[in-house]
Amino acid sequence: MSLIRPFAGLRPTAKFADAVIAPPYDVLNSSEARAQTVGKPWSFLHVSKAEIDLPEDTDPFDASVYTKSAENFNRMLAEHVLVQGEAPCYYVYRLKMGKHVQTGIAAVASVDAYDAGRIKKHEFTRPVKEDDRVRQIDALSAQTGPVFLVYRANAVVDAILVEVAANSPDMDVTADSGVQHTLWVIRDSDQITAITSAFEAMDALYVADGHHRSAAASRVAAARKASNPAHTGNEAYNYFLSVIFPHDQMYILDYNRVVRDLNGLDANSLIARIGESFDVEMADEPVHPECAASFGMYLDGSWYALTIREELVPQDDPVARLDVSLLAANLIEPLLGISDPRRDPRIDFVGGIRGLSELEKRVDSGEMAVAFSMFPTSMDDLMAVADSGEVMPPKSTWFEPKLADGVVSHLLD
Known part of the structure; x- marks a missing residue:
């Protein structure tokens, strides 16, 4: 055949x-x-x-x-x-x-x-x-x-x-x-x-x-x-x-994340904890990441640029080095307490076609507490994961x- x-x-x-x-x-x-x-x-x-x-x-x-x-x-x-x-x-x-x-x-x-x-x-x-x-x-x-x-x-x-x-x-x-x-x-x-x-x-x-x-x-x-x-x-x-x-x-567009609460932390405490694994800078405008291993965060009406520390990126693992994996392993799971994004109702996903204003809307309305903007997963990364016989985390790619x-x-x- x-x-x-x-x-x-x-x-x-x-x-x-x-x-x-x-x-x-x-x-x-x-x-x-x-x-x-x-x-x-x-x-x-x-x-x-x-x-x-x-x-x-x-x-x-x-x-x-x-x-x-x-x-x-x-x-x-x-x-x-x-x-x-x-x-x-x-x-x-x-x-x-x-x-x-x-x-x-x-x-x-x-x-x-x-x-x-x-x-x-x-x-x-x-x-x-x-x-x-x-x-x-x-x-x-x-x-x-x-x-x-x-x-x-x-x-x-x-x-x-x-x-x-x-x-x-x-x-x-x-x-x-x-x-x-x-x-x-x-x-x-x-x-x-x-x-x-x-x-x-x-x-x-x-x-x-x-x-x-x-x-x-x-x-x-x-x-x-x-x-x-x-x-x-x-x-x-x-x-x-x-x-x-x-x-x-x-x-491939970004596939962004919004989380319903801060897992018992206040905004300042969350930012301080994030700083243990990321470089954090306040931004004057919405953050649309321009390269891998960088993220935007919208919290309490303000945008922040996050860059994960280089030593935390496992280059030899095609799944673990994905931005969606890095954010999950170093922030969403340890700080916000979400270990199963497939089933946890506290997290939702927003396709990049809706723009960063949709993230602001979801947080400003009180529906969500924090939003993260992502750099799009590359086609090369997708094929590397597939070639390795592995699977990507949920909501890793948004094709348009x-x-x-x-x-x-x-x-x-």
């Missing part, structure tokens, strides 16, 4: 593309999704968050949600809002957000390669979220949310993507967020073969975003293989929907721009 392969994607027709594409299911809550779909009957949110079409008190994990999702999906098929391509293809997928542009390839990736660790993870998953994606895939018999994968930039692949993207696109839509989503279909058999061969020669791919979707695809494949006595390995369920970008085009749901889907039947 090849690492990736082309597929006959299910895509919105040109007439409906603007009406269909929607934010990923996991960046909006149910209320936000309801508000976004007013007057938009073909928004893909009716598939990815079908609770918006049920009573407001409906549990998003109730069986009726998956039934409704399948109903809405099948209606899009019946009304030819979504149409499947006739032949297996790859797709060039370009995202543009402001001045940032990244161009990748939509393909289906091997579940066997994922299970064997050739498609590498860097996060733990939560069973409840895995179960949700398994039920969604089974209800639709389709994968509609792509996994965001990364490959080490490859001259052959990158040249083909540039060549294809020089032509008129098959889809070009600017979402409500202002992000431009452009798609080209790669139909040339020589280009398809060259792409498949180039990826097959790669050592690994990396999951950037979509750990629950890839884990769910693996579970669905295992279940369908077990129930299929004629299993050959060529079935659609042996691959999962992905969009794969070169590592040197990734845009986000892939849209509904651009292209992968049918399993």
Whole structure:
């Protein structure tokens, strides 16, 4: 089985593309999704968050949600809002957000390669979220949310993507967020073969975003293989929907921290204790760290610049040297008493796309007591962690721009 392969994607027709594409299911809550779909009957949110079409008190994990999702999906098929391509293809997928542009390839990736660790993870998953994606895939018999994968930039692949993207696109839509989503279909058999061969020669791919979707695809494949006595390995369920970008085009934002209380300390005591491991300087403006091993802190209406002492940075450990690990090990755990950020309700995480003003807002409102701004984790650090077989602390990376749901889907039947 090849690492990736082309597929006959299910895509919105040109007439409906603007009406269909929607934010990923996991960046909006149910209320936000309801508000976004007013007057938009073909928004893909009716598939990815079908609770918006049920009573407001409906549990998003109730069986009726998956039934409704399948109903809405099948209606899009019946009304030819979504149409499947006739032949297996790859797709060039370009995202543009402001001045940032990244161009990748939509393909289906091997579940066997994922299970064997050739498609590498860097996060733990939560069973409840895995179960949700398994039920969604089974209800639709389709994968509609792509996994965001990364490959080490490859001259052959990158040249083909540039060549294809020089032509008129098959889809070009600017979402409500202002992000431009452009798609080209790669139909040339020589280009398809060259792409498949180039990826097959790669050592690994990396999951950037979509750990629950890839884990769910693996579970669905295992279940369908077990129930299929004629299993050959060529079935659609042996691959999962992905969009794969070169590592040197990734845009990772900071993923900041806010903490509800000071663990019994007052502000002055906390600052004094921080000074045992960090150089602390008061700042005249919000602190957006400009290099690794430095942090901003917002406390009692003031900003501080924190720089961890060099001897506390373990350079030979790809996880421990991450900024998120350094802050946790030297401040958040020993001083604020938070040892399990995955489960402790006293800590929350704020994506950098919201800006530092969001940190000030959360603290000034009294909801939180202190906020920390972070320097973004690098793609090289992410790949180093994955290559070591380790996992990153929770909420280590915030990728922008986000892939849209509904651009292209992968049918399993």
